[in-house]
Amino acid sequence: MIDKVAWIHLRDGxxxxxxxxxxxxxxxxxGxxxxxxxxxxxxxREIREELAVDIDAASAKHIGTFEAQAHGHSSGVTVRMTCYTASFTGEPVASAEIEELAWLTTADADRISPVDRIIFAHLHESGLLS
Structure with missing residues (x-):
């Protein structure tokens, strides 16, 4: 089991x-x-490293924990993604190992990892993601 934490930053669906x-x-x-x-x-820590913004820890709100086959790993290796929304200061920019940022919707399912597909479906069902 790979244990990860992710930031859900939504804008305009x-x-x-x-x-x-x-x-x-x-x-x-x-990460x-x-x-x-x-x-x-x-x-x-991870969002500061990857996007060069400062998350307001007090505003962090858990929105779900999701599990799926880990992308790029052998069969049976799963990832658990614990997801939060949170306010922040700064403007997200690609930093560290991140090469590109993109605003994604459910139409991008073929471009994302299996666990992210589950998360995207949850966000879409909740009316938060186009």
Whole structure:
């Protein structure tokens, strides 16, 4: 099980996705926790590293935890994605290993990871994602 935390940043019916250098798949921004980190500590650190913005930890709101086959891993390896919304300061820019940012909708299902497809469906059913 790969344990990850992701930030759901929605705007105008779209969600912010990231693509790492050398990859062709988009992922929700976030990443793996370091030993001893809470979900929110992971969220703040990862988003600062990947997008150069500061998450307001006090505003973080859990919106769901989702599991699926881990993209690019052998069969049976799953990923658990714990997702949060949160306010922030700054303007997201591709940083660290992130090469590109994109505003995605359910029409982008063929460009995202399996767990993100589940998350996108949940956001769409909730009326948050086009």
């Amino acid at each position: 779209r969600v912010l996705g990231t693509r790492s250098a050398g990859k062709d798949t988009y992922y929700l921004p976030g 793996k926790r370091e030993p001893g980190e809470t979900d929110v500590e992971t969220l703040v």
